[in-house]
Amino acid sequence: xxxxxxxxxxxxxxxxxxxxxxxxxxxxxxxxxxxxxxxxxxxxxxxxxxxxxxxxxxxxxxxxxxxxxxxxxxxxxxxxxxxxxxxxxxxxxxxxxxxxxxxxxxxxxxxxxxxxxxxxxxxxxxxxxxxxxxxxxxxxxxxxxxxxxxxxxxxxxxxxxxxxxxxxxxxxxxxxxxxxxxxxxxxxxxxxxxxxxxxxxxxxxxxxxxxxxxxxxxxxxxxxxxxxxxxxxxxxxxxxxxxxxxxxxxxxxxxxxxxxxxxxxxxxxxxxxxxxxxxxxxxxxxxxxxxxx
Numbered sequence: 001x002x003x004x005x006x007x008x009x010x011x012x013x014x015x016x017x018x019x020x021x022x023x024x025x026x027x028x029x030x031x032x033x034x035x036x037x038x039x040x041x042x043x044x045x046x047x048x049x050x051x052x053x054x055x056x057x058x059x060x061x062x063x064x065x066x067x068x069x070x071x072x073x074x075x076x077x078x079x080x081x082x083x084x085x086x087x088x089x090x091x092x093x094x095x096x097x098x099x100x101x102x103x104x105x106x107x108x109x110x111x112x113x114x115x116x117x118x119x120x121x122x123x124x125x126x127x128x129x130x131x132x133x134x135x136x137x138x139x140x141x142x143x144x145x146x147x148x149x150x151x152x153x154x155x156x157x158x159x160x161x162x163x164x165x166x167x168x169x170x171x172x173x174x175x176x177x178x179x180x181x182x183x184x185x186x187x188x189x190x191x192x193x194x195x196x197x198x199x200x201x202x203x204x205x206x207x208x209x210x211x212x213x214x215x216x217x218x219x220x221x222x223x224x225x226x227x228x229x230x231x232x233x234x235x236x237x238x239x240x241x242x243x244x245x246x247x248x249x250x251x252x253x254x255x256x257x258x259x260x261x262x263x264x265x266x267x268x269x270x271x272x273x274x275x276x277x278x279x280x281x282x283x284x285x286x287x288x289x290x291x292x293x
Contacts, residue, residue, distance in 0.1 A: 199231075
């Protein structure tokens with residue numbers, strides 16, 4: 001099993017929930033690092049994975065999606081300077097624990113996770129994606145797990161299909177139809193996830209929906225003729241959105257599963273590295289002893 005961690009979501013969650021008064025030995029604000037460290041330790045203690053990777057976002061404003069659609073994520077406030085520093089510390093912490101860390105200025109953490117998930121699946125290895133972001137469910141295959149830590153949910157392919165009313169591999173098409181307000185991705189006005197799911201259940205793919213847009217009017221749901229007209233009217237928007245909702249590939253990323261193998265370090269080594277990253281000696285020792293078996 002390969003564990004892929006959507007790191008940014010857990011860094012932000014710790015930043016928002018833990019008091020800003022938490023500092024490290026470098027006298028830096030460290031609430032996000034503190035929470036993220038606990039998250040990693042929890043995963044390592046519970047699963048003891050041989051293969052694992054943390055994906056971080058470093059493509060804000062520079063990634064390929066911004067060149068496709070400059071308004072992408074324009075609704076989000078930039079991370080404050082004190083949080084940016086903590087992101088760097090979080091990367092140091094993950095590496096101190098022996099976890100491979102990856103980021104890119106061309107693609108997002110989602111793309112890194114998607115690329116590694118495909119790499120594992122193609123080599124016959126199952127995957128657990130650790131995240132709360134529904135966008136990442138598109139990379140879940142029949143033998144994989146989507147682990148939402150906050151909700152204590154570990155959902156498989158079948159359970160995700162039941163929840164979203166589409167197969168995981170249809171999620172990117174669904175978001176292209178209904179849009180995604182979180183990422184400021186445009187969709188068809190007035191078409192939500194429920195209607196998008198109905199269209200994809202009938203026509204399977206986004207191209208299938210577009211090619212059969214005229215026939216949508218004959219589908220048995222309220223407002224079908226209106227939806228048919230909206231699809232035909234917004235074909236360009238749908239195709240643009242689909243470039244944003246799916247996988248964008250960075251060919252510089254590793255293509256060998258061996259690069260995702262956790263380094264099995266001694267407790268003393270982990271503790272020493274955590275101290276270098278700003279963790280107190282007492283906390284570093286406790287964490288190291290809990291994750292090194």
